[in-house]
Amino acid sequence: MTQPPTVLITAGASGIGHVMASAFEAAGHAVWIVDRDETALNACPETWRREQVDVADLDQMAALFHRIRADWGRLDTLCANAGIAGKTALLEDQTLEDFRTCVGVNLEGAFLACKGALPLMKEAGHGAIVFTSSTAGLYGFPYRSPYAAAKWAVNGLMKTVAMEAGPHGIRANVIAPGSVEGPRMAGVIAREAAAKGTTPEAIAAGYAAGVSMKTFVTAQDVAAMAVFLASPGAARVSGQIIAVDGHTVNPDP
Structure with missing residues (x-):
């Protein structure tokens, strides 16, 4: 019996990661998730x-x-999805601990996931790594300096992984979601509203106004892109930062 393709998803118990896991299972993958x-x-x-x-x-x-390695003996796809929003505050009001905590999960977590996955993928001669970054890693993000810095770094990590691992048949790409509907984004909006002295409704309206499609995206939108990037249909797609955001035209409306 042929073993189904395998996928490891970090932060897979809720949010985008949970929806990714469901989408990969529906596409016929064996799913392994980790979460805190x-x-x-x-x-x-x-x-x-x-x-x-x-x-x-x-x-x-x-x-x-x-x-x-002991249970599966291989890993076909890694979704390095784990991330935290970090503190919402002006840079001078961020502490070094705030910064390190945010970078630790968003960047060091992705690094350690790749460090573990690449030897397995190289042995097999193929693999796909999908990083979850953010449009904050394309444009910056006021009041979110640790998060934006970490996501820019994730993009650079992906580019380097794509170059190093490409000769072994391994592809690496970044998905950069925009504002994703759900509890996490609601919390971000509430904290940003408090920091700016305005209402959550005004912040949410500003986010929607800043994209061509005038709407937030869904976790399903992001998961569908992850499944595609892991599929044979994306066999020559590597080293790319793909925004799933409805087309951001003004990142700070």
Whole structure:
């Protein structure tokens, strides 16, 4: 019996990662998710491999990939999706701890995921790595300097991975979502409204006004792109930053 393609999704227990996992399973993949939220993990489908892992912890990530090698023996796709919003404040009001915490999850988590996945992919002679970045990594993001810095860095990491791993048949790409509907974005909007002394409704309207399609995107939009980038249809797509954002025309409306 042919083994189905395999995918590891970081931060897969909720939000975009959870929708990605569902989409990959629907496309016929064996799914392995990791997350820090044990409660959310326990609520996920039993057909998914589920583990509580801190993606910014070297030892935990090394142990994870040891288990993947032992149980699956291969990894076809990595979705380096884990990320946190970080503190919403002017740069001078951010602490070094705020900055390091945000970069630790968004950038170091992606680095450690690639560090574990690449040896497996190189042995197989193929693989796809899909990073979740943000349009904040294309335009900057007022009041979110740690987050924007981390996402710009993720883009650079992807470009380098694509160059290093391309000769081994491995592709790497970034999805840069715009404003994604859901609880996380609602929290970001609420914090930004408080920082700017305005209302969440005004902030949300500004975000929507700043894109050509005048709307937020959905987690399903992002997941569909991830599945495509992992598919044979994207066999020659690598080193790209693909915005799934409704076309941002004014990042700070």
